[in-house]
Amino acid sequence: MRILTWNINGVRTIPQYHPWNTFKTHEEILNNLHADILCFQGVHKLLQKFAPVSLICDSQEMKSSRQNLPKAVGVPPSYHSFFSFPRHRSGYSGVAVYAKLASATPLKAEEGLTGLLQPNPPLLPSECISQPDAYPTQTPECEELDLRSLDSEGRALVIDFGLFVLVAVYCPNDGTDTDQRIQYKADFHTILAARIRGLVGEKREVILLGDLNACAAVIDHAEGPLMVARAQEEGIEGEEGFWLTGARKWLRDLIADNGGILVDVVRRFHPDRKGMYTCWNTKISARESNYGARIDYILVTPGLLPWIEAADIQPELKGSDHCPVFIDLRDSLVDNQGREILLQDVLGVTREAEPPRLAAKFWDEYKQRLLSTFFTTKTSSHPSDQQHPASPDASGIASSSSLSASLEMQPSKRKLDAIQPQSASQTLSKKPKSQQEKPQVSLDSTKLKKAVKGQTSLASFFAKPTAQSSSSKAVHAEKRKTTDKNDIIVIDEDHAPPSSSPTVQSDLDADYQFALKLSQEPIPSASSPLNKNLEAKAWGRMLAPPAPPRCVxxxxxxxxxxxxxxxxxxxxxxxxxxxxxxxxxxxxxxTRRRSEVDDQWRCNFFKWASDVRREEMTRKDTPD
Known part of the structure; x- marks a missing residue:
């Protein structure tokens, strides 16, 4: 069994990359990730290909919601699915867990970490994963926190798979932000650690996975050694300079190597591998040189280590500024007494069992019947099929064929052909003979129904304009000509609007000087055979992009x-x-100290293209 986590909250979307852009359905993408349990962060990217255009436009920076999630994405046929969306703040977070029906059906599922987010109706005690005293609401360090607010951004799902409890999270980012968000991040870490300790206290095995937005070691950050060296120059000993960030210190203390309760599985399998990064800044093309950080993790309790046979990252899979991380579980295990234990047995749920009530298949949004289905005529290849009674799901609902028949428009007494212009009737000359021989109805006003007061008659759109209307239009046209002549506005230079920016003005100056230079060159007469060639060269010089300069x-x-x-x-x-x-x-x-600069990488050279063009003009004007 493979368990995979991937933050798809990249600048690019999954369907824009190969091979994802070759798949027509969301289920095909899930299948080709070759995992049995998939955990996603940044769920809004699931909409970019499979949602209607109107929904995509409304949620380009929104991490999705139940109303925006198409059924094909929310409930793929071969998967159980669970989602957590932000309660109030749009454009934020969103996590999802997909479990393949053929591999595992969860026993229980909860949204959030505190137990305060409840479906309607609320979970029964038998549906809850933990006892009441194992939730952060009962821990002393969380008493002063606004737990409901911390759980309202759609950042966590807790799902019980029998052998283990899966905690899928999307931690707040590690960038510099307002004091309020920094405090929120610290408080979220507090309740996350409290929830894990509560599960461990109940003797449960735990898998914590997702985008933790922090590094667990110096080796996990491309700038890690430089951070340590800089801190040592300032008198900070050892690696302590790297742990000045609160999020890094929290993650370090959570890992067993530093006295914590969880094991960094991927690092356990690859202890000395450098450059094992999972996130890159795509704005500066950092992925090309593997200049990134490892902030996506799969952490497990020590009791699960015998089940894990492989763990790694997948940087070759594109589609986000993150890459997937996975672990593989063995199909069976031999215990201390020599007995073989099958993974399917300890997971404890068969394929036929129903998932927990939190599953997306039970959402009201997916129970409703589409309005379009009521107006669709059922087709059948066998006439006898039409005599079968309606299915139980359609009981009490009129059949689509009878409903569409009852709603069918009655034919009008006045044929539309009667008011068609001559050109339109000519274009319809290929009608069947039965239609062509129908007599045309006269447009005599005495035979037409009187139009409702204030309503324009359809025939008026096809009537010839009267002399009065023609003269009126002529008057309006004359006024328009007069207005157009008087619409020329002269702007005094003293009152002209300022340029949008100095750089834009410099572009205009450079183009003006270049055009002025071309205008001063002698122009051959029209009869000259070189005229066209010179014109082509002049335009080519003006429109051609400047030659790239060389960095210093x-x-x-x-x-x-x-x-x-x-x-x-x-x-x-x-x-x-x-x-x-x-x-x-x-x-x-x-940003960078001069002593830290490594010249083998990008230097700070920068120059506007307009400046490059201006320098080219100057060189051409300067005599040799």
Missing amino acids: VHGEPAKSMTVTKTGPNKGKSFFICSRPVGPGYDAGKA
């Missing part, structure tokens, strides 16, 4: 890029060093 440090041709961020510079081109980023790359004096 490496002397290599720079890479052209375009501003995509909304603002005054959007659409402008610029050049940067073409080398990839890496540990110690020059991110600028404000």
Whole structure:
């Protein structure tokens, strides 16, 4: 059995990458991840291909919701599925767990970590995973916390699979933020650790997995050694400089190697592997040089280690700025007494069993019948099938054929052909003979029904304009011409609007100077055979992109890029060093100490394309 976790909250979406873009359904994507239990974070990316366009437009930065989740994504035929969405804050979080029907059916399932998020009706005591005293609501360190608020962002699912309890989480990010969010992150870590300790206290085996948004060791961060060296220069001994971040310290203390209660399985299988990163900054193309961090983990209690036969990351799978992480469980295990224990037996649930009530298949959204089904005529290849009674699910509902017949529009007494213009009737000349020979109904006003007051008659759209209306239109046209002539506005230079930015103005100046230079060149007469060639060369020089400059440090041709961020510079081109980023790359004096710069990586070269073009003009104007 394979258990996989993947944060699909990347800048790119899964269906834009191969091989995911070759699959037509969400279930095909799940099947080709080759896992039995799949845990996703950033659930909104599941909508990008399979939801209607209107839903995608409404939730581009929203981590999905029950109303936005198509049934094909929410309830794939071969999987049990569970979701947690933010309660109030749109555009946030969202986690999902899929369990393959053929492999495992959960015993129990809960949303959140506190036990306060309840379905309707609430879970019975027999449906709860733990006893009341094992939840964070009963722990002293959580007494002062707003537990319901901490559990309202759709960041956790707790699912009981018999052999173990799966805790799938999406921890708040580790970036610098407001004091309020920093405190929220610390409080979330507190209740997460309390929930795990409560499960361990009940003698349960636990698998904690997901995007923890923190690093568990110096080796898990590309800049880790530089952070340690910088702290040592400031007098901080050992690796303590790396643990100044609260989230890293919390994760370090949770792992058994440092006295915690969980084991970092992937690191246990690959203790010395460097560059084992799971997340990269795609905005600076960091994945190309593997300049990233390991923040996606699968942590287990020590009692599960005998069941685990493999664990690793999958950086070759694209589709997000994260990569999947997985563990493989053995199909069987021999205990101390020599007895073989099958994995399916200790999971404890057969395929035929129903999943817990939290499963998406029980949502009201998926129980409702689509309105379109009431207006669809049922087709059958055998006439005898039409005589069968309706299915039990359709009891009390009129058949679609009878309903559509009752709603069918009655034919109008006035044929639409009677008011068709001549050109339209000509285009319909290929009608069947029975239709062509129908007599045309006269448009005599005495035979037409009187239009309702205030309502335009359909025939009026096909009537010839009267002389009065023609003269009225002529008057309006004359007024329009007069208005157009008077609509020319002269702007005084003293009152002209300012330029949007200096960089935009510099572009205009450069283009103006270049055009002025071209205008001063002697132009041959129209009869000259070189006229067309010179014109083509002139336009080619004006429209051609500037040649890439060379970066100062490496002397290599720079890479052209375009501003995509909304603002005054959007659409402008610029050049940067073409080398990839890496540990110690020059991110600028404000970010990187000069002593830490490693010249084998990208330098801080930057130049606007407009400046490059201006320099080219200057060189051409300067005599040799």
